[in-house]
Every structure is written in C-alpha cells, then in structure tokens.
Amino acid sequence: MNPYVAPVVMLIASNVFMTFAWYGHLKFKMTPLWIAVMVSWGIAFFEYWLAVPANRIGSSVYSAAQLKTMQEVITLAVFAGFSILYLKEPLGWNHLIGFTLIAAGAAFIFQTR
Template identity: 50%
Template sequence: MSGLLSSPIFRTVLLLTASNVFMTFAWYGHLKNLSDRPWVIAALVSWGIALFEYLLQVPGNRIGATALSLPQLKMLQEAIALTVFVPFAVFYMKQPVKLDFLWAGLCIMGALYFMFRGATPGA
C-alpha cells in the first residue's frame, strides 16, 4: 500500500482531484453564491479560490510529468474534471441528473483508453 501512496501517478491524481474541487467552485460556485453581487466581486472571489487551485495543480502536473506524457496528463485532468463536476452540479448546484453525464463519461473513458493503451509505466 505504501508503494501506491508514493507513486507519482497516485499523488498526481490526488493533487489534481483536490485542485479540481477548488477550480469547480471558482468557475461555477459564484453562480449560486454571488449571483446578486456585481460580476467584478464574483471574479475577485473566484480568483482568490483559484489561487488554491493553482497551488495544487502546478505541483500535481509537475509530479505527473515525471511518469506520464503530456497528452496522458491532459486526458487524466479531463477525466478528473468530469468526475468532480458531475457531483458538484447534481448535489451542490441542484442540477438534474442526466443520461448525458453517463455518455460524456463514457467518451472520456474512451479517450483515456486511447491515450494510455500500450503505455509503459514511466514512459
């Protein structure tokens, strides 16, 4: 288990997932929480939240780049973004669950398959 926790891919997924939580709130949380405020206030609050996103995303990408190619790292980021966004949309923003979430997830899984097939660890 300690080998998994110290692997660059595991640490990358952990950091990028946490980063995406902040990113999602920075990008969309103001639509719920600050809709009655001027857009400039929402932008400044979002910018403040985004600082924490970058403090996790930059090291996550740097660690990930030691074990993944740039296209693999980007596709992993997209999969994590969708994984974070769907629960945010449904539970926090109270959006209806749609079958389109499943189809989008399947498309991302297909993209991950093509990006990672035949990949050798550390390449």
C-alpha cells in the same frame, strides 16, 4: 508520495477548487460580477498550488498527454458531483453517455505501444 498516485490525488483536490472558482458563484447571481470574479480568482490561486506541482511530479511517470487527459476526466467527475450536490442540477442519461464516451476516448491515451 508515489509519483503515480500523487498527481491523481492533487489533481482531484485542484479540481474541487477549480470547480468552485468557475461555477460556485452561480448560486449567488445577485452578487456583483466583479466580486464573483475576485472571489473566483482567490479560489483559483489554491487550485494552481495543487495543479502545477501535480503536473511537475506526474511528468516523471506520465506523458503530458496522459496528464492532460487525466485532468479532463477528473474535471468531469468532480463537476458531475458538484452539479448534483452543490448546484442541485440533475444529470441525465445524455450526460452519462457523453461522459462515458469521453472516458472511453481517454482510455486510448493510456494504451501502451
């Protein structure tokens, strides 16, 4: 797989796992916290199996700062979809503006010298 594309695809997949690990339990607030933690930890295991190789592969063509920035932008995009589709929480204009400003800041990281 292309080292420019593979990290992006793998980070998207890892973020789906990460988002479920961190926020999926919010729909099950009656479940004991220790169970939520253990289930989340189990889900996060698979996230690591994607994120670590994504960063290793990506480091051949991206800087660490670029990989981290990519991770954060992907995290916001995945979380926005998760919030709307899974948690049924709407995103407002303030979220859109905030996410846009973060994306604009991220664009500077990818500028060549």
